[in-house]
Amino acid sequence: xxxxxxxxxxxxxxxxxxxxxxxxxxxxxxxxxxxxxxxxxxxxxxxxxxxxxxxxxxxxxxxxxxxxxxxxxxxxxxxxxxxxxxxxxxxxxxxxxxxxxxxxxxxxxxxxxxxxxxxxxxxxxxxxxxxxxxxxxxxxxxxxxxxxxxxxxxxxxxxxxxxxxxxxxxxxxxxxxxxxxxxxxxxxxxxxxxxxxxxxxxxxxxxxxxxxxxxxxxxxxxxxxxxxxxxxxxxxxxxxxxxxxxxxxxxxxxxxxxxxxxxxxxxxxxxxxxxxxxxxxxxxxxxxxxxxxxxxxxxxxxxxxxxxxxxxxxxxxxxxxxxxxxxxxxxxxxxxxxxxx
Amino acid sequence: xxxxxxxxxxxxxxxxxxxxxxxxxxxxxxxxxxxxxxxxxxxxxxxxxxxxxxxxxxxxxxxxxxxxxxxxxxxxxxxxxxxxxxxxxxxxxxxxxxxxxxxxxxxxxxxxxxxxxxxxxxxxxxxxxxxxxxxxxxxxxxxxxxxxxxxxxxxxxxxxxxxxxxxxxxxxxxxxxxxxxxxxxxxxxxxxxxxxxxxxxxxxxxxxxxxxxxxxxxxxxxxxxxxxxxxxxxxxxxxxxxxxxxxxxxxxxxxxxxxxxxxxxxxxxxxxxxxxxxxxxxxxxxxx
Numbered sequence: 001x002x003x004x005x006x007x008x009x010x011x012x013x014x015x016x017x018x019x020x021x022x023x024x025x026x027x028x029x030x031x032x033x034x035x036x037x038x039x040x041x042x043x044x045x046x047x048x049x050x051x052x053x054x055x056x057x058x059x060x061x062x063x064x065x066x067x068x069x070x071x072x073x074x075x076x077x078x079x080x081x082x083x084x085x086x087x088x089x090x091x092x093x094x095x096x097x098x099x100x101x102x103x104x105x106x107x108x109x110x111x112x113x114x115x116x117x118x119x120x121x122x123x124x125x126x127x128x129x130x131x132x133x134x135x136x137x138x139x140x141x142x143x144x145x146x147x148x149x150x151x152x153x154x155x156x157x158x159x160x161x162x163x164x165x166x167x168x169x170x171x172x173x174x175x176x177x178x179x180x181x182x183x184x185x186x187x188x189x190x191x192x193x194x195x196x197x198x199x200x201x202x203x204x205x206x207x208x209x210x211x212x213x214x215x216x217x218x219x220x221x222x223x224x225x226x227x228x229x230x231x232x233x234x235x236x237x238x239x240x241x242x243x244x245x246x247x248x249x250x251x252x253x254x255x256x257x258x259x260x261x262x263x264x265x266x267x268x269x270x271x272x273x274x275x276x277x278x279x280x281x282x283x284x285x286x287x288x289x290x291x292x293x294x295x296x297x298x299x300x301x302x303x304x305x306x307x308x309x310x311x312x313x314x315x316x317x318x319x320x321x322x323x324x325x326x327x328x329x330x331x332x333x334x335x336x337x338x339x340x341x
Numbered sequence: 342x343x344x345x346x347x348x349x350x351x352x353x354x355x356x357x358x359x360x361x362x363x364x365x366x367x368x369x370x371x372x373x374x375x376x377x378x379x380x381x382x383x384x385x386x387x388x389x390x391x392x393x394x395x396x397x398x399x400x401x402x403x404x405x406x407x408x409x410x411x412x413x414x415x416x417x418x419x420x421x422x423x424x425x426x427x428x429x430x431x432x433x434x435x436x437x438x439x440x441x442x443x444x445x446x447x448x449x450x451x452x453x454x455x456x457x458x459x460x461x462x463x464x465x466x467x468x469x470x471x472x473x474x475x476x477x478x479x480x481x482x483x484x485x486x487x488x489x490x491x492x493x494x495x496x497x498x499x500x501x502x503x504x505x506x507x508x509x510x511x512x513x514x515x516x517x518x519x520x521x522x523x524x525x526x527x528x529x530x531x532x533x534x535x536x537x538x539x540x541x542x543x544x545x546x547x548x549x550x551x552x553x554x555x556x557x558x559x560x561x562x563x564x565x566x567x568x569x570x571x572x573x574x575x576x577x578x579x580x581x582x583x584x585x586x587x588x589x590x591x592x593x594x595x596x597x598x599x600x601x602x603x604x605x606x607x608x609x610x611x612x613x614x615x616x617x618x619x620x621x622x623x624x625x626x627x628x629x
Contacts, residue, residue, distance in 0.1 A: 060431055062434075114373075115613050122609040122610045123606075123610065125602070129599070129600060132599065133597065249442075255435065256438070259432065288450055290446075291443075291445070292443055295442030295444075296443055297439075303425060
């Protein structure tokens with residue numbers, strides 16, 4: 001009884017927290033802080049997407065920055081050349097990135113782990129070079145500016161506009177929650193469990209009748225689609241896209257977020273995205289040392305916390321539990337009582 | 342025109358071959374891709390540049406750059422990779438990328454981002470063969486690369502140390518059981534590979550200039566060459582490097598220069614799909 005009460009209480013708190021998050025712009029008035037929070041949300045979506053393939057399926061990609069870029073460029077080009085609105089561009093971006101993700105997954109996932117890394121690296125670099133050189137379509141090194149922000153939504157007398165950072169925030173938050181929901185649904189489905197089985201032991205999974213290749217390609221496609229959605233959101237948020245955003249280092253940043261947060265964990269993706277974005281922004285205070293410290297942080301974190309922040313939390317939790325257990329054991333009367341009942 | 346492209350291709354190829362040595366040797370003993378190798382290439386070139394500013398004789402400055410590169414590779418291994426032997430390969434990859442971010446930005450902090458030309462005693466001189474001229478520095482690059490390849494081959498096959506490195510490439514645990522200090526072998530591997538990488542950077546300095554991010558694409562291409570040659574195959578990597586340089590040089594004539602760098606990437610994808618064991622590699626059955 002007590003247990004169920006506790007979980008109900010927790011769920012209630014969680015829902016309350018979620019609702020409270022939507023009202024964050026009331027508390028944060030500084031547009032720069034709002035901008036950083038929005039960036040974190042976009043990166044969270046990216047990290048969630050990459051985690052599906054890296055953390056849950058055990059296939060490493062260093063080309064997801066390219067999917068992010070494809071999503072952003074599709075939205076930008078459609079908005080700029082055809083005048084489509086955000087609500088049309090978003091699904092189209094997702095479809096296009098999923099399609100390309102499917103093709104790349106179909107080609108690359110036949111390879112063993114190390115070669116998949118190389119193949120996705122090559123793919124990412126090629127896509128970046130296309131952004132840079134296909135000047136007629138992508139605007140070349142200058143990129144595409146003047147992308148329209150999403151049109152306002154009218155519900156009754158309320159009108160939601162998405163012009164400023166604080167207006168855009170609820171939209172992003174909605175998509176992040178949607179992303180979390182979809183991730184949870186996927187990983188708890190039979191398909192998601194098949195993916196985890198492949199991650200843990202590909203051969204064993206295969207001998208249990210899991211169609212390994214098909215499952216991997218499907219998950220890769222979904223993972224790319226997440227990045228496509230993040231790309232469209234990014235393009236309409238900053239209203240400008242340029243090739244230097246979507247280089248190899250973007251792919252690496254997303255992967256680092258997943259690693260530092262903790263693979264195979266939704267909270268890890270959120271934490272990783274927050275840590276890296278915030279530290280990168282805070283370090284703007286010392287512009288000349290910024291990237292040095294940033295790189296140093298990455299090396300130190302990956303060396304000393306190989307399982308990321310979530311791994312660290314679990315370790316601390318286990319230590320604490322052990323200590324309380326030990327404390328219980330050292331007091332004999334209590335021990336006797338607890339065993340009897 | 343054709344001969345010009347040919348010579349350009351061989352020069353580029355020599356550089357890629359030198360870079361590929363580092364990737365392949367590290368892959369051999371540790372089975373991971375040292376993504377910070379491009380920064381050794383950059384570091385060596387910068388140290389040479391700096392030594393030249395101090396009025397060091399040119400050969401000493403070049404040598405200093407190579408030694409600095411070797412030391413940098415050694416240091417990376419000792420400080421970071423050695424402590425991560427039991428970590429998953431993915432963590433090593435991230436650490437390598439972190440190191441590369443640090444090194445690029447340290448270089449930018451110390452020397453600034455503007456490209457600078459490394460001096461070369463041969464750059465302004467040409468050989469005249471018939472009615473065409475060949476830059477002496479290009480010849481210098483080609484001769485030095487061939488020399489390095491010969492010395493490396495001799496080292497690997499004729500010395501005890503080289504044989505230990507080969508043994509470690511086959512099975513590092515068994516090597517350790519035979520009483521060979523595996524950590525020492527790994528250090529030597531890093532030092533030699535990095536020295537070759539730094540030499541590549543120094544040789545390129547007078548032609549393509551020296552700047553903090555010079556190692557990024559050179560690294561990718563050296564890495565492509567090492568995959569082409571069959572990951573872990575040193576002679577294969579050298580030949581594949583030359584081949585890649587030639588292909589790139591001729592392809593650049595046909596397609597726009599912007600996509601020049603994409604050529605190597607397309608080759609990389611193609612090789613991975615069609616012949617993942619590399620042009621010169623053997624198929625190794627994956628053990629269950």
